[in-house]
Amino acid sequence: MRYFELLSTIFNILLLGWVIFARNTPQRGLLIGSGISIILELVHGLAEGMRWQMIPIYAMTLVPIVMFTLRRFFKPKEVKKKASQIRAVLIASLAVFYSVIAVALPIVLPVFTFENPTGPYxxxxxxxxxxxxxxxxxxxxxxxxxxxxxxxxxxxxxxxxxxxxxxxxxxxxxxxxxxxxxxxxxxxxxxxxxxxxxxxxxxxxxxxxxxxxxxxxxxxxxxxxxxxxxxxxxxxxxxxxxxxxxxxxxxxxxxxxxxxxxxxxxxxxxxxxxxxxxxxxxxxxxxxxxxxxxxxxxxxxxxxxxxxxxxxxxxxxxxxxxxxxxxxxxxxxxxxxxxxxxxxxxxxxxxxxxxxxxxxxxxxxxxxxxxxxxxxxxxxxxxxxxxxxxxxxxxxxxxxxxxxxxxxxxxxxxxxxxxxxxxxxxxxxxxxxxxxxxxxxxxxxxxxxxxxxxxxxxxxxxxxxxxxxxxxxx
CATH class of the missing domain: 3.40.50.1820 (Alpha/Beta hydrolase fold, catalytic domain)
Incomplete structure (x- = not known):
């Protein structure tokens, strides 16, 4: 993985974890986090070139923006309800994603074995x-x-x-x-x-x-x-x-x-x-x-x-x-x-x-x-x-x-x-x-x-x- 790809991946995963598991994420923090994520991806795109394999990472940038928008245009009770629903969906998605990766990685990158030699020695x-x-x-x-x-x-x-x-x-x-x-x-x-x-x-x-x-x-x-x-x-x-x-x-x-x-x-x-x-x-x-x-x-x-x-x-x-x-x-x-x-x-x-x-x-x-x-x-x-x-x-x-x-x-x-x-x-x-x-x-x-x-x-x-x-x- 290239340098800015790796940096963007690490930051976005940490940002997603913060949004999902933090009880009260401040509006300003959401904007700053999303802004940093967008800047990292722009730098990555200009310096290294974007590629389709990174789409899941790019999509993580949208999560804090969605949370900010909900708080901006909906009443507190509605926001709380919708935020709870979004968190549930994200947690379920992460569980599925983790399960897929857990199964796929050993298959894609196996510790292989050589077939047993057939000779007498x-x-x-x-x-x-x-x-x-x-x-x-x-x-x-x-x-x-x-x-x-x-x-x-x-x-x-x-x-x-x-x-x-x-x-x-x-x-x-x-x-x-x-x-x-x-x-x-x-x-x-x-x-x-x-x-x-x-x-x-x-x-x-x-x-x-x-x-x-x-x-x-x-x-x-x-x-x-x-x-x-x-x-x-x-x-x-x-x-x-x-x-x-x-x-x-x-x-x-x-x-x-x-x-x-x-x-x-x-x-x-x-x-x-x-x-x-x-x-x-x-x-x-x-x-x-x-x-x-x-x-x-x-x-x-x-x-x-x-x-x-x-x-x-x-x-x-x-x-x-x-x-x-x-x-x-x-x-x-x-x-x-x-x-x-x-x-x-x-x-x-x-x-x-x-x-x-x-x-x-x-x-x-x-x-x-x-x-x-x-x-x-x-x-x-x-x-x-x-x-x-x-x-x-x-x-x-x-x-x-x-x-x-x-x-x-x-x-x-x-x-x-x-x-x-x-x-x-x-x-x-x-x-x-x-x-x-x-x-x-x-x-x-x-x-x-x-x-x-x-x-x-x-x-x-x-x-x-x-x-x-x-x-x-x-």
Missing amino acids: KIGTVTYDWKDDQREETFTADPGDKRELMVQIWYPADSQSKGKVAPYISDADVFADGYSKILNMPKLLFTTFGHVKTHAIENAEISKQEPTYPVLLFSHGFSGHKNQNTFQIEQLVSQGYIVVGIDHTYSSTASVFADGRVAHYVPQDTNSGDYLDQANDGWVEDAKFVLDQVEKLAQNDPEHRFTGRIDMQNVGIFGHSFGGATSTQMLMTDSRIKAAINMDGVLYGKLRIPAGGLKKPFLMMSADDSLNSVHNMPDKEMAKMMEGLFARYEQVAEGGNYWMKINEMNHMGFTDLYLFLPVYERMAGVDVRKVHRLINDYSLDFFNHYLKHRPLKLLEQNIGDHPGFTLQKG
Whole structure:
């Protein structure tokens, strides 16, 4: 809520309470109170602009004016009677209003839960603060700054593991502030996920059920964060994968380093294809550096958790939006990456998918809303740019790869966002729980085949059109 909106709201609520519950409100007080309320709303309207959501607050200004008018034109006994009736109506209205709010708020702003993972493994998690001494940090003014990344690893845990359950967001206030600024919405809307728990146990023992586990990197989208696909990460880990989530510093919602320093999101030219092609190089370097660090853990983990337990011969990557583009570029440029999933990411980066396809396993997932957006853009220059970018999709499914186009889906449906903002889900027309299950089922089928060498159960059997999606194979 903006400053004068908040000021006007607080004053009007206090004024209404005074009018309703005070036994003798002086005429002068009613006029002064109403006058101050009107001035606050005029200032709010001029400085910030009025909006329909504030109509109930604006209407409160009329209450003292009505009371003043009654006293001015009616006899004392009539005034007393009418005032009593008005108070009764106002109190009843407030009771109804309170009841509606009391019921609506938990529904609109829920403390949501993630669905129980279906795999046989429990989930452990640990977080790292890694600095790349070989790279300068280009988003800060200090030439001595080095690129620093917060990384969270989720892994199959021992079935007897017990301990503290990891919160969804460990620095809830920082992230609520970040979401508020990025989405230009009240911070209050994002405070609930500070209470959300996951299924991961902090610092749990890694499961001994398998000698090693394949590893998957996860790359978020612009202004996203390493936890933003917890719905998907937990499912993959429960099925026997180690997942490594990267916060791309200054391009994430926020990065909170081990010593408490915070790197906030830095706005960038996300409307320029040329800029984003160049920016993707930095994200690819982030992913390669993190994979280097994971290799070191696999060889000699100082905490002895991952030593000899990470299968570096079977490495995959998946990402959303700009992280999806990063996943595609990593598949083309890093020989360690055996398979990749791009979730609704425009194919930014320096390399293009060649004729004949990538020659490595690849699954593209797209929202129908994203694919159709170019036809609905009022800005002709932007539409022209997007048409050029979408031309890069021509070889996506060539060479035996897959392209899934999900119906009644939009860009943010690939993340956790709609779980803590259900009103967005309703507005977008996305059945987020259903769509998340679809994403999880096909992600798991894909990685199980190409990293665990198991038969495909879904991808080959469902080529073609379906009520919820279309699956294409080159």
